[in-house]
Amino acid sequence: MTAKSVHRGIIVICAIICFSAGLSASPFDHFFQDKTLRIDYFHIGTASEDMVALDDMYIIDGWAGPRASKMSALNLGHYMLRLYDAASGKLIYDYTYSTLFNEWQTTDAGISGQTGAIHETIRMPLPKAPIRVELWKRDKSNAFTIKFHEQEIDPASYHIRKEAPANDIQVFDHMINGPAADKVDIAFLAEGYQHHEAGKFLQDVKRMTDALFAVSPFKDRRGDFNIRALFKPSQESGTDDPREGIYRNTILNSSFNTFDSQRYLMLFDNRSIQNMRDAAPSDVVCVLINHDRYGGGGIFNLYASTTVDNEWSEFVFVHEFGHSFAALGDEYYTSQVAYNDFFQEGVEPWERNVAANIEKGSIKWKSYLSRKIALPSDWKKAEYDQMRRNHATHIADLRNANTPAEEVAAAIAANQQEVVDFFRNHKLRDKVGAFEGAGYADTGLFRPSLNCLMFTRVAETFDPVCHDALVEVIDYWSSDGANSL
Ligand SMILES: [Zn+2]
Incomplete structure (x- = not known):
């Protein structure tokens, strides 16, 4: 066979394959291109009402998400995007998420009637033909029944920006296991690292990644993830700490004291986050903040953030990842938080691991x-609460007496050991039941197990309910076919 006829043969085979592929085009290929439509908007309102004001739209090469799955089937998040083919009215994509806005609504400022505005982004595969986008939220019974925004979009419109992403962001492949469409793509963003700290950032990404993959279900599903580290230098190291009068010029404008809660460390500069994110394929975002004080946060399908140089940073990262990846609720009930009635009394939370x-x-x-577990499950809560109160009083007394730092640290370690022993020796330690105290509420809300990474920082695993919620989201981002539209 001559070289020419080999080529001709290849062309004929290719034509047959391409033709049959055309006949059996998936619903995704019928409706979408392999690109991302990014819609930026302001989410504006009060505690009781909200509206959306469009900011800008962008087309970015590549779509990292799944081709055939329906996120609404997971029933997570405060909001839902529904995307319809305008001509046929067919629902062709959906997505659910939570935001800083819905958290702001439960703060003192939100409840007092002030108007808030938060910049947000939703991403979807780029449709081939005009679409209708609808945004829905949950009603008082937590069902998705309220449509609060509706908009027609023509993907061919010249109003949609098509500029190339910024080329001043360095992308490092930390772990690549396959094509973006088939994997959970995590983008780590660098915040508060100066130019000479790029190497430190990559070390921090490795440390946080190792912490995540030391825990199930992540350690069993490592091959389903891609991890990329996105670096752009900040002018100064660290982050803002308003209560200390410290303000740093950093690339993503993070700050401690989000919603006036000292260790809540979030970012309101959404546009900078999204612009950085555009530099690489991503399904989920983690922001590493170059600071040594305890802090972080996590919101479902927004991002997980953590400082990197605190002794608890690895724990904080995995815990916040639980919030941002699978919308797991907090199982603790003792700490001060910025929210008022984050979980409405008498309403069943939609979070998988918090029950009324x-x-x-x-x-x-x-x-x-x-088997045979009593509900509620008697977990000696009064004894646990008394132990924690004693610890707090003891440490406060030591500090008031100007005790040397090493002695305070030793006392904290001894207290922690007592907590570890309480859980380790507990007869219900491996049981699933209904353990009172969860979702910032001392009473009336329950968690599935005695301890979990969503409850205390001495936990080493996710409880079975959290574990399976995380598995479902790994499946969503990494495989096709389930819950087809
Ligand atoms: Zn939390």
């Missing part, structure tokens, strides 16, 4: 319950 209803036949994790 604990009837044996209908509790949301009923298929996980241990």
Whole structure:
């Protein structure tokens, strides 16, 4: 066979394959291109009302998300995007998420009637034909019944920006296991690292990644993830610390004291985050903040943030990842938070790991319950609470007496050991039941297990309910076919 006829043969085979592919084009290929449509908008309103004001739209090469799955099937998040083909009215994509706006609504400022405005972004595969975008939110019973925004978009419109992403962001492939469409793509963003600290950032990415993949279900699913580190230098190191009068010029404008809660460390400069994110394929975002004080945060499908140089940074990262990746709720109830009634009394939370209803036949994790476990499960809560109060009083007394730092640290370590022993020796330590105290509420809300990474920092695992919620989200981002549209 001559070289020419080999070429001709290849062309014929290619034509047959291409033709048959055309006949069996997936619904995704029928409706979408392999690009991302990014819509930026301001989410504006009060505690009781909200509206959306469009800011800008962008087309970015590549779509990192799944081709055929429906996120609404997971029933997570405060908001839902529904995308319809305008001509046929067919629902062709959906997505659910939470925001800083819905958190702001539960702060003192939100409740007092002030108007807030938060910049947000939603991303979707770029449609081939005009679409109708709808935004929905949950009603008082936590069902997605309220449509609060509707908009027609023609993807061919010249109003949509098509400029190339900024080329001043360095992208490092930390772990690549396959094409973006088939994997959970995590983008780590550098915040508060100066030019000479790029190497430190990559070390911090490695440390946080190792911490995440030391825990199930992540350690069992490592091959389903891609991890990239995105670096742009900040002018100064660190982050803002308003209560200390410290303000740093950093690339993503993070700050301690979000919503006036000292260790809540979030970023309101959404446009800078999204511009950095555009430099590489990503499904989920983590922001590493170059600071040594305890702090961070995590919001479902927004990002997880943490400082990197605190002794608890690895724990904080994995915990915040639980919030941002699978919308897991906080299981603790003792710390000060910025929210008022984040979980409405008498309403079943939609979070998988926090329950108000604990009837044996209908509790949301009923298929996980241990045999013969009583609901609520008596976990010696009064004894635990008294132990924690004693610890707090003891440490406060030492500090008031100007005790040397090493002695205070030793006392904190001894207290922590007492907490570890309480959990380790507890007869319900491996059981699933209904443990009172969760979601910032001392009473009335329940968690599935005695301890979990969403409850205390001495936990080493996610409880079985959290574990399986995380698995479902890994499946969503890494595979096609389930819950097809
Ligand atoms: Zn938390």
